[in-house]
Amino acid sequence: MTLADHPSLITFWKANYFVNEMDTKNQFKLFLDKNPDLSIVMETDGRIIGTALGSYDGRRGYIQKVVTAKEYRKRGIGKMLVLEVIRRLRAVGVLYIPLAEDKHLVAFYIECGFKKTEQVAMNMSWSTYTYTPDTA
Numbered sequence: 001m002t003l004a005d006h007p008s009l010i011t012f013w014k015a016n017y018f019v020n021e022m023d024t025k026n027q028f029k030l031f032l033d034k035n036p037d038l039s040i041v042m043e044t045d046g047r048i049i050g051t052a053l054g055s056y057d058g059r060r061g062y063i064q065k066v067v068t069a070k071e072y073r074k075r076g077i078g079k080m081l082v083l084e085v086i087r088r089l090r091a092v093g094v095l096y097i098p099l100a101e102d103k104h105l106v107a108f109y110i111e112c113g114f115k116k117t118e119q120v121a122m123n124m125s126w127s128t129y130t131y132t133p134d135t136a
Helices: 003-016 025-034 077-091 103-111
Strands: 040-044 047-056 061-068
Touching: 003 025, 003 047, 003 061, 025 047, 040 077, 047 077, 061 077, 077 103
Parallel strands: none
Antiparallel strands: 040 047, 047 061
8 A cells, every 4th residue: 555545545435445534645644654565555447446554653553444435345345454463563563452443353353363351441532531630
């Protein structure tokens, strides 16, 4: 996956998943620069049919935007993408990959080797950030 793929990826993600403020060209470039060779775009006949983004923070690895074209789903493409990103993450030294995913995808990720934990998935987005320190 390279920066040159960005326009095609945006079109693909809009049609098969979603696009948000993290998918701008500048954010995508920063992501790829910080995580070289960890992300995959799968094509057939010059057309994108799958993606998976891999990243590494120096300790943990992350997998994002695992997307298969709607007409290619249920053929094992997503699993191939995830397993390849895991292989690449292991090659750079990742020992742990936390994952927070939608409930309907739990079985898929278990099939890819992940295990459910007791941890509670949480996140923060600046668009929903409401913390104000207690002034009392």
